[in-house]
Amino acid sequence: MNKQSIQKSAASGLVFGIIVIFFALIGFTVVFSGLIQKALGQSLGVGQIPSISSFLIFLGLLGIWNGWRASRQDKHETLSVKKVLGRSAIAGLVAGVLVMVYALIVGALNNSGINLRTYLSQLSSESVRFFLFNQTIVVGGLIHVFYSTLMAVIGGFLAVASERSRERVKSTRESIQKWSQDRWLGKLQGNPYVSYVLMGVVLLLLVLLPRTWGAYWNYVMGTVGIYVLLGLGLNIIVGLSGQLVLGYVAFFAIGAYTFALTTSPEPHNLVWNFWIALGVAVLAAALSGILIGLPIMRLRGDYLAIVTLGFGEIIRILLRSDILKDFTMGPRGVRNIAGPTLFGRSFTTDVDFMYLIILAVLLSIFLARRWQESSIGRAWLAISQDETVAQATGVDTQKYKLLALSLGAAFAGLGGALFASRNQFTGPEDHALMVSINVLVLVIVGGMGSIPGVVLGAFALKGLPEILRELESYRLLVFGALLVVMMIIRPEGLWPARRPKLEVPVEQDHEPVPLPATAGGEK
Amino acid sequence: MEALRKKFSLTLPQNSIRIIRIIAALLLLALIIVRAMDVAAKSQFGADTWLRLSVSGLIIGGMYALIAIGYTLVYGILFMINFAHGEVMMIGTFGGYFVFEAFNAIQVSGADGSQLSFLNAYPVIAILLAFLAGMTIAALSGLFLEKIAYRPLRGAPRLVPLISAIGASIFLQNAGQLLFGPQRRQYINPVVLDRGIGWNLEVAGSTVVLTYTGIFSLILSAILMVGLYLLVQRTKLGRAMRAVAQDKKTAALMGINVDQIISRTFVISGALAGAAGVMWGIHNGLFNYFVGFLPGIKAFTAAVLGGIGNIPGAMLGGMFLGIVESVGPAVLGIDFQLKDVLAFTILILVLIFRPSGILGEALTEEKV
Amino acid sequence: MKKSVLFFVFVVFAMVLASCNGAAPAGGEPEVCASDEFGCAKIPAGQTVKIGMGAPLTGDYASFGVDISQGAAVAVKDAGTVEGFAFELVAQDTQGAPEGGAAVANKLATDPTVVAIAGHIFSGSTEAAIPVYDKAGIPMMSPSATNPPLTTLGSKVFNRVAFTDAVQGKFAADYLYSKLGFRKIAVLHDGGAYGQGLADVVRDEFTKLGGEVVGYEAVTPGETDYTATLSALAASSPEAVYFGGYVAEGVVLTNNMKQSGLENAVFFGCDGTFGTEFVEKTGANGEGAYAASLIPPESAEKAKFDADYLAAYGVGAGTLSPYTWSGYDSAAVLMAKVKEVAVLGSDGTLYVPRGALVAAVRGTQGFSSITGDITCDAVGECNTAGPTFYIVKGGDWAQAEQ
Structure with a gap:
């Protein structure tokens, strides 16, 4: 083992140690162990500390991952048991010792009654004891060191095993692919009726x-649908015509409030027909x-x-505000x-509303696709690539930018009106800055300029936090971390647009510095 | 391309638009002045109120300016909005808080033999260490933020780091809530810097309090701003930063380690945000994990107002925003609830008439 | 193009067809539940009886949600079991917004083992949730949704232990005018539905009594420096500042009053600014400030709860929000009523007839708990006593002269 390899293993151990301490x-250790316990089919009362075995599983998974990562330092080398043993043991030991130091400090403070x-x-007293496996601080700390090393070594062995079997997996997969291509997939791909x-x-x-x-x-999917509408609109503004708009919620609010004020008996008693009000809102x-x-x-x-x-913000x-209270009902x-x-x-059950939203989404997708592929879409593309050149080649940039903004706003208005109508309520808090940010995030996570991307992004952004509800107050933490990870491993989005690349991106001029071979971020 | 642009911008319609714009600006200015005179004529507020409002504006403006510099430094070099900058400030606030708490718990015997907390026995050391701790931990979090969330995205399309920054901001906020709990905490200041007390001035028959904490924050932010200006203008590091901001490729050819300079920029901007955070705690007292969000947005606004990427611009923008927020509603005689509306309206007006901010250079195509 | 139009027409057609069909008939119900309007909640052996809660657990007002749900969790611990089934509190995050409230309501209403809702916390989120629970027949008991019209929406399921803003505002204006003898006050609120509702009532009632409201302003919640707003109010030298809003802003306002030229004015808060946090964080500045609360002064129940809460969560009750006691009470009432109506089936499953539970909760009479006597009227106002006023004396809340 050379010095560099030892350093890398130790660094991996350090990172994992810090992660365990942060958890x-x-x-998070308590909550995640509880989830594991529930997943194993054992019940867990409210406020109860989960069992030590589920905690060991949680730590074990992290430890195995640690060993796995530490062993595979270079893609091109072949792993040997000897190499792996050293690396994973070092990584596990470093992580374990770090955790032990933390456990000793926290345990001692806890024991002294602070x-x-x-x-x-x-850090309640129970959770500290739980972290020490209900042992004394010294025994608990030593268990951490021992267990972390053991699991890391197992992880290292798994890495070796997976590499040895990789060849076999690869050949099996290839043969399956070939078989299916010959038998049915190939035929299907050529068949027009498949679509x-x-x-x-x-x-x-x-x-x-x-x-x-x-x-x-x-309800959840209805919200996703409304965000698809919003995403389609912002996609026209940001993705197609290339203007970064952070106040998209203004249009959402205008749509929702126009609809609300024209159909509600209070404060103006207008009570218009649903469809007329919807059109007016848009x-x-x-x-x-x-x-x-x-x-x-x-x-x-x-x-x-x-x-x-x-x-x-001004609209919200x-x-x-007090001055518009008689007009908008204030807060x-x-x-x-x-x-x-x-x-x-009247169509007011959840099923009816879901259908209405699905129809609106389909209609909007249809319209957005038509625009995107027309001459308007090409003008937007030209503007987003280089405004000055677009202007020079005769594109009326002002006109097309305004058009993009108003069409995008119309989608937001539709979304807002449906949103208000479904909830039968809308207030200023529905139109906070976070809505703009969420929509922008979904457009970019999905893949700028791509309509399927918008749909996927809306699912990821509004569906995921609902799925993450199991994690209770940890859900936004996990969501934030996922957002960062997602941008790092897939910056072009989940479903990137398939537009032909017409020119080298401008950014490259500015980025002479090549990405460092081992970017710190992959930790 | 430059030639093309010049040719187009010299055509007649552009010029007439410019004239219309100037006329509109003058009309608007006249309107504001008339309204202000009208309010002044009613003389609802005495000199004491005006003084109070301006002092409060200056203090908050100083803090905005410090945070805005962080946005501007990062923007100047990477052309990205560091959305998580407000959270860096939050981390700094917590750093200072724990130092004060620790010193408050340590008992020492004072000069006359009485028992005092360390905080009150050696307030200067305690304050220095609090700022050191807040600035260090905020600088470190800035450093790691760049390493983990932004560096792998070097060269990606412009909006990608923005989303990563939003993700980091959500993560840090919630980590703050989970680590330290959702409750609001309050800074325990040394007695010499107690909140709410200060020099009493008699103005127009009423007492105006110039709080020690406020004056302290104002002076400290001024010192830090001057220090930063000297750092950027006079030192080798500053020269390297300016070089990287201007052209990364050439800077790299000149033997500058661009990655290192970017890291250091994040460290500096983090340290300034940390200092602002500790000041925020000392002056305002209450804070929790959410403390960075509002100042973050405001400081971002201030940075753009002054011309993003321009350091004196960020200082000016921050101060201007602070003053507008506290004096503006009184001048125009509107509800204080609408102060943010006023601030954003002024931002929009400034940008309509000066599209690159008060002190911003004309945007080159590449920086857009 | 043609393909997509065809597709579109298909979808429309199919949906119209689909939505014309009636809902599927419900499956066979055991006879105890057959007569019930909403049927039964069935809790299989080994599961828990769930009390739901929609609360802001993340975001700006997380401390309220966390605190109230913790208060309710203490009640769950105290409640014991019903026919051998344990209770469980399911607190879901609404982020305090109406949208989140509706999502949580739909989620909880879909869970067949959720029998009642101790919530929601904020009026907006509650209002969005009421129609959902109305449809599902799940009774609610909100600890802190105080917006007056909530009980006038004609909902069968909605009840609250909090008193309404209208009641509190009227009492407060009367107290300010008659008891404290003020004639010139300024009214402030935090721009939220709750604060503004209160402030409006106080302004109108105070004017009606013959007093003068010399300033009416709103602050932006979440900020920590309100000297500008206060300085502007100080110019008209009010005798007292009434504030409708929550503790955080109340503390900042109280601390800023002296340096804004309001050193002689009295700070008069509401039930949102009551609680130990206010006294802790205002220190000497808070001396002489008023607040209202539905918590009667010390009682044995309250002392026990405070001790339990401290032991369980490491912070004192009332530090995170002023509503933790109401959180305990609303959960306690609901669980007591579940015990009354639940029936253990012969198959070991616990049946809770939903319609009967809704009626039982609305019919609560003389339930004695921390916040005193809980008796629901015909529309679901369960605290009709009105507020108790408190004043800060010597660094702690003391009952003010009534």
């Missing part, structure tokens, strides 16, 4: 699912896009971003907003 500090929760809210069948399946799912999966999933949002866009078309990049962010503050929000009616029958 312990935020109480209430650690005054400063670190998750019809696929569409049929999607259609069937869209029609049947809302009826079967219950009110909760209809128009109002589109118009506001033009009005807001006119004076600021000259701004570019981050200046445009902050100005639009300002617009979003005005909606809840209390507008209630009793109309639901959809058709031929005198």
